[in-house]
Amino acid sequence: MTIKSSDGGFVARLGGAETIVGTWIKTPAPVVCEVLCRTGLDVLVLDAEHAPFGRAELDGCVAIVRALGKPVLIRVPEATPATILNALDCGADGILVPHVITADDAARAVRNAHHGPGGRGYAGSTRAAEFGGRPLAEQLQRARARTAVIAQIEDAEALAHVEAVVKVPGLSAVFVGRVDLSVSLGKTSLDDPEVVRAVEAIVRAARGAGLPVGMFVANLAEIPRWREQGVGFFVLSSDHAFLQAGAKSLLATFGR
Numbered sequence: 001m002t003i004k005s006s007d008g009g010f011v012a013r014l015g016g017a018e019t020i021v022g023t024w025i026k027t028p029a030p031v032v033c034e035v036l037c038r039t040g041l042d043v044l045v046l047d048a049e050h051a052p053f054g055r056a057e058l059d060g061c062v063a064i065v066r067a068l069g070k071p072v073l074i075r076v077p078e079a080t081p082a083t084i085l086n087a088l089d090c091g092a093d094g095i096l097v098p099h100v101i102t103a104d105d106a107a108r109a110v111r112n113a114h115h116g117p118g119g120r121g122y123a124g125s126t127r128a129a130e131f132g133g134r135p136l137a138e139q140l141q142r143a144r145a146r147t148a149v150i151a152q153i154e155d156a157e158a159l160a161h162v163e164a165v166v167k168v169p170g171l172s173a174v175f176v177g178r179v180d181l182s183v184s185l186g187k188t189s190l191d192d193p194e195v196v197r198a199v200e201a202i203v204r205a206a207r208g209a210g211l212p213v214g215m216f217v218a219n220l221a222e223i224p225r226w227r228e229q230g231v232g233f234f235v236l237s238s239d240h241a242f243l244q245a246g247a248k249s250l251l252a253t254f255g256r
Contacts, residue, residue, distance in 0.1 A: 010043065010073075011094070014212040015172075018232070019233075020042045020043060020214075020233045020234070022236070023041055023045070024047045025061065025239050027239050028058075030060040031064075032239050033061045033064050033072075034064050036239065037068040038068070041070070043071040043072065043073060043093075043235075045235050046061055048076055049098050058074060058092075059127075062127070063127065072093055073092060073150070074095055075096040075152075079100075079109045084109070088113060088147060089127070090128070091127035093146065093148055094147055095109070095148070095149060097149065097151055097152060098177065100153060100174075102161045102164070103167070105165075106165045106171055109149055110149050110171060113147055114143065114144060114147060115140055115143060122136075124136060148173070149170060149172050150172055151165060151168075151174050151175065152174075152176075153174055153176055153181070154178075154181045154184065155180065155181070156181070156198075157184075159198055159201065166208075171211065173214055173233060174211060174213055175213075175233070176202050178190050179216070181195060181198060181199070182195045191219075203230060206230075213230060213231045213232065214233030215233075215234060216234070216236065220236065
């Protein structure tokens with residue numbers, strides 16, 4: 001199944017020349033998304049893997065982000081058909097799939113994210129289909145072209161399969177999960193040479209296959225380095241981190 005991205009949307013932006021900067025949303029509250037939608041961030045990523053997002057919370061957050069015209073991705077907790085169906089029916093522009101290890105894992109995620117034989121079920125009453133306002137043929141074409149499926153590479157076992165993963169048809173990008181990768185390699189530092197070499201290998205494989213690459217970077221000073229290597233999609237910091245930084249800045253005024 002080959003998914004083309006020629007008609008716009010977030011998929012096309014991933015494949016473009018611009019650097020895309022987003023942040024993690026850890027708080028399942030639409031007002032947090034509303035506030036951050038009024039910034040220059042390119043995309044918000046709802047972290048349903050590591051934050052307490054239920055179906056209703058995802059629905060409310062996606063609704064406000066869409067209403068304010070900003071792309072929204074959901075990092076799903078697992079790549080099951082039901083989980084992916086819910087994320088995309090809510091109207092997310094795409095999914096970030098954690099712990100993709102093999103090409104079969106990536107192909108399964110792509111299949112579950114798209115309508116068709118063995119894939120995602122269709123309902124025209126969803127937000128994704130404008131609550132029945134978009135004709136079937138138009139919605140099928142739009143979903144096929146504009147649904148981003150991003151495989152997160154974050155396991156030591158995945159390193160032997162990266163070359164195959166990045167060649168899976170329909171994959172929109174790969175995302176390097178450097179923290180989990182470090183833990184999986186038995187390291188406690190994201191800067192451990194073995195971790196850095198593994199990240200570089202993932203980036204080389206993806207760029208060699210013409211696939212966009214995203215990553216989380218804890219040390220923002222590293223961004224120029226990774227941009228030079230072809231990384232164009234960064235998900236940085238989080239709503240929680242912004243709150244903590246603001247509080248620390250305030251208290252610093254009082255010498256605390």
